[in-house]
Amino acid sequence: MIGGAGSIGQAVTKEIFSRNPKRLHVVDLSENNLVELVRDIRSSIGYIDGDFRTFALDCGSWEFEAYFRNQERFDYVLNLSALKHVRSERDPYTLMRMVEVNILNSIKTIELAIETGVKKYFAVSTDKAANPVNMMGASKRIMEQYLFKYADQIDISTARFANVAFSDGSLLHGFKQRLEKMQPISAPNDVRRYFVTFKEAGQLCLMSTIFGNTREIFFPKLSEELHLVTFSEIAKKFLKSRRLTPVECTSEDEARSSVERLAAEGRWPCYFSSSDTTGEKDFEEFFTENEEVDLERFATLGVVKNPHSRSPEKLTQFLEDIQSMKKRMQWNKEELVQAFARLLPEFAHKETGKYLDGKM
Template identity: 60%
Template sequence: MNHLSIVGRDLELFSRDILNSDQFLRETIGGSRVLVIGGAGSIGRSVVHEVFSRNPKALHVVDLSENNLVEVVRSLRSEIGYIAGDFRTFALDCSSPEFSAFVRHHGTYDYVFNLSALKHVRSERDPFTLMRMINVNIFSTINALRLVKSRSLKNYFCVSTDKAANPVNMMGASKRIMELFLMQESLKSNVTTARFANVAFSDGSLLHGFVQRFTNQQPIAAPVDISRYFVTPKESGQLCLMAGLMGENRNIFFPKMSIDLHLHTLSSVATRFINDLGFEVYECNSEQEARNRSSELIAAGKWPCYFFKSDTTGEKAAEEFFMGHEKLDFDRFSDIGIISNQPEFDADKLEAFENGIKRIYKEGIWKKSQIVDIFKELLEEFDYQDLEKNLDQKM
């Protein structure tokens, strides 16, 4: 399967910048102790691969998933082999007492990459998963920075999202709030982040779902009116690596929009995916028709698809990487843009946000509307519309 052709491209996005920076990246990593948090997820695995392949002095990888960590090790051993440096994985929650003890035991790191996140819009469907998303995306990210901060820490990188630019969903808003907290922390530590497109075929993504549906001979569904930018898993790791090692304090890296990166409707990506596998798309009029006719159509070389107009909460028609007031640098790299904002934040509002979340958390039960109100007090431009229908209610 050709991942590039399915997302409408012939060339990798960042190859020129990676090539031009290769010596610096190798020399920097070769002399550094690196910690990757959330290193067994789709983006995390790519970051680990990029770091490991450049022979770090030490590479420690932390993730909640014991099984996925095993696969990280097997993949590296099978493709690259071994390095002279200290490479180890740890099945830990970065917000746990065990992680705090781990950091104390293993000492200081030069570079920390935090890729842990709840990334799906569907995570805001209920107030309980939403609260966990807030804790993971905002408070655990900031607490981990405070924990690993030392005189030897050169940079702390954590991943953001294009959905943080003018957010319309709670997931994007949580990452925007994370960025504001990082602005506050940037007065004491060097921090960088990246906003990038959907990572094609990442775990749980719609394109990953296409692969699962194809494997299980099930129909494919996608909206016709939602457009997205896409990067490959390899490109996501490269963008994080560049931002983490070459970014200046408060920089937000993002892919430049070009002929090689433009918006694609999700239904058009589904069509290319099916065609790439040798099938013809057959558009069904309903989910039920797609389910009922699956065996018949697949046997005839046609794949049942249901393409529809989006009607669920939090879906933005087209994503964007930056906001109008942000300072942009398009000159430093060939294919990477940089947002270089001043540390603009309202400390009183950030404190009120944190106290508001803690207050309702202590109550032991809360409503989604309470959380939305607290978000809107901090993000005055946040225009959240709850349509009372989420992605779990669709095929």
């Protein structure tokens, strides 16, 4: 399990652990998250007879390669690592890190899996990969293209899913942080998103790994009418679940200055505004009109069937473009956007010049 100590990774790890595997190794950059993962598992599920171990490693490093090559062959490799924030669009260096994590590390680990005889490779994607408007979604769309390129050599499947409610770094997780720190809640009132629970995310990844045919993309079969909601609506429901009455403010300053007074009355200040930041999509979708979709195989899951990758020449050219930028140790955001667009003609990058870090 790569990236197994993140929010989604922990959910998948616990799903696998609870099924008593013969061997479960979890790799993640975050030593602290790995510690919490072990504590959580020991305190909830307990122990298994199999070999359960964790490793604080970067899957793109030579240390990881040495570790992987010196293990008995794994049956499955699940890659849950990702840079997942749209706010990572703010500078070219973070964007290149996104390319490294979401695309290049996936290629490295797939090639390692093929060389060592792994049976199945799974990598997590995102709903933002369908008709992407931001670099994060486009990077995962490109990752999908490379997955399908290698699907002739190893069974590969993936999953696109919605926002995982209260996952680390998510806006909903931020709501909890704001309450703990006696700070107002801020959210866009015009951006609609799907949400799934940790358990649903973990089960979706495991279903795709076990039941997905090669080149298939699993996604949750959610109703737009019932499940596509705005962040401001979620914020209000969250506060009401804490027995707090949301109070809408007209500015960030008003919201910041009224926390203590309103909190003493069982109320909480909120600042809701329209979205004007780079890469924000008004709504999320799991597949495009050009993709073949099976909605009958499972009651709660849909499947994108047999999507094809871009031409080998375009995939090779993309890697050459990225390596050229890295070699000269200098690049800008426009170059990266253009490299993405050459590989993904459907990429409709939404650039406004404003970023989430500029908001409360």
